[in-house]
Amino acid sequence: MLRALLWDVDGTLAETERDGHRVAFNLAFEARGRDWHWDEQRYGELLRVAGGRERLLHDMAGRRDAPQDAAGRQALALELHALKNRYYGELVAAGGVALRPGVPELMDDAEAAGLAMAIVTTTSRCNVDALVEATLGRDGHRRFATVVAAEDAPRRKPDTQAYALALARLGLAPTQTLALEDSPAGVSAARAAGVPVVLTRSRYFADAPGEGTVAAGPGLGSGRGWTPAASGTGRIDLAQLMSWTTRA
Ligand code: XBP
Ligand code: MG
Numbered sequence: 001m002l003r004a005l006l007w008d009v010d011g012t013l014a015e016t017e018r019d020g021h022r023v024a025f026n027l028a029f030e031a032r033g034r035d036w037h038w039d040e041q042r043y044g045e046l047l048r049v050a051g052g053r054e055r056l057l058h059d060m061a062g063r064r065d066a067p068q069d070a071a072g073r074q075a076l077a078l079e080l081h082a083l084k085n086r087y088y089g090e091l092v093a094a095g096g097v098a099l100r101p102g103v104p105e106l107m108d109d110a111e112a113a114g115l116a117m118a119i120v121t122t123t124s125r126c127n128v129d130a131l132v133e134a135t136l137g138r139d140g141h142r143r144f145a146t147v148v149a150a151e152d153a154p155r156r157k158p159d160t161q162a163y164a165l166a167l168a169r170l171g172l173a174p175t176q177t178l179a180l181e182d183s184p185a186g187v188s189a190a191r192a193a194g195v196p197v198v199l200t201r202s203r204y205f206a207d208a209p210g211e212g213t214v215a216a217g218p219g220l221g222s223g224r225g226w227t228p229a230a231s232g233t234g235r236i237d238l239a240q241l242m243s244w245t246t247r248a
Contacts, residue, residue, distance in 0.1 A: 001176065002178055002241075002242060003170075003176040003177065004117065004145070004176065004178075005106070005107075005116075005178055005179075006119075006163070006166055006177050006178065006179040006190070007120065007144075007180050008120060008179065008180060008181045008186045009121035009127070009128055009131065010121065010182075011186075011202030011204065011205060012103075012181055012186070012200055012202065013103055013135070014097045014099050014100055014103075014135065015097065015202060016092075016097050016127075016131065017047060017203075017204055018043065018203060019096060019097055020088055020097045021052060021084070021088055021127075022040070022043040023087075024085070024086075024087035024088035024091055025043075025052070025080070027083075027087040028081075028083040028087060031083060032079070032080060032083065035065070036063075038059075046058065050122050050156035050157055050158075051156045052081050052123070053077050054156065056081060057074070060076070085124055085126050092134045093130060093133070095134065097131065098135065100220065100221065101219060101220065101221025101222070102222075102236055104135075105235055106238065107143065109238035110238060111143065113238055116172075117143055117144050117145065118144055119144050119149070120148045120163055120166045121148065121149055121150070122153070122162060124149060124151065125150065127149075128147055128149050132144075145169075146169040146170060148162045148165050148169070153165050156185075157183075157188070157189035158186075158192070159189060159192075160192040160193045162189060163179070163190055163193035164193050167195070174193055174194035174195045175194065175195075175196065177196075178196050178197070178214070178241060179197045179198070180198050180200060180220075181199055182200055182202035182205055183202070183208055184205065187199055187208070187212065191212050196213075196245060197213045198213060198236075198244065199215070200217065200219050200220055201216065206218075214244045214245055215241075217230070220236040223235070223236060223240070228244065228247070231243065
C-alpha cells in the first residue's frame with residue numbers, strides 16, 4: 001500500500017534550473033568579475049552533470065580563462081557555488097520561481113489521505129529551504145517527514161544514496177513509496193532503489209524516456225499527454241497515481 005510520496009526538487013517541484021540556478025550562476029560570475037555567461041542552451045548541456053559545484057568544475061575544465069591547476073579550480077568553484085546559492089535564495093525569496101501546476105494540489109491530496117511526504121534531492125539544503133519557504137510558507141517544511149539534500153547524500157543522482165537514505169529515515173519499503181521525478185538521472189536513482197517513479201518531464205528534460213516508470217507525462221497540471229493515458233484531462237490527482245501504481 002502506498003504510504004509516502006517522495007518529491008524531487010529541481011524540475012519537479014518547480015522549474016528552478018532555467019530561471020533560478022542558471023540566472024544565479026551568471027550573477028555570481030559577474031560579481032566575481034568573470035566574463036562567463038551560461039545561456040539556456042549551454043546550461044541545458046551542463047545539466048548532464050549533477051550538482052552545481054560539479055557542473056562548474058566540468059565547465060572550467062574546458063576553459064582557458066579558468067585556473068589551470070586543480071586546486072585553484074576547486075577553490076574558485078567553492079566560492080562561486082556559495083555565491084550562486086546566495087543569489088538563488090534571493091531570487092526565490094523574491095517570488096522568481098513558482099511551484100509547477102498540480103504540485104500544491106497533489107500535496108494537499110497526499111496529506112488529506114494521510115500519506116507522508118519527503119524531499120529527495122541532490123541540491124543544497126539552503127536551496128530547498130529557500131524554495132519551500134517561498135512557495136509553501138514559513139512552516140512549509142513541516143509538511144515533509146524528512147528532507148534528504150546534497151549534504152545528507154553527497155553522491156549525486158543517478159546514485160541511489162539519496163533514495164536509500166529517505167527510505168531508511170521513513171522506515172518504509174521502496175514499494176510503499178512513489179517518487180516524482182523530472183529527469184533521467186532522477187528516474188535511474190529511484191529505480192535503482194526499487195522505488196516506483198512517475199516522470200513529470202521538465203523543460204530541460206522534455207525528451208526524457210519513460211521506460212521503467214509507472215507513468216510519464218508533461219506535468220501534474222493536466223491529464224493530457226500521459227503514458228499510460230490518464231483517466232481524464234484534469235490534473236493528475238492522488239487517485240490517478242494510485243491507479244497507475246496498482247496497474248504497474
Ligand atoms: C538538481 C541538481 C542540482 C541543481 C543545483 O538535482 O543537479 O545540482 O541543479 O543545485 P535534483 P546545487 O533535480 O535532484 O534536485 O547548486 O545546490 O547543486
Ligand atoms: Mg530534478
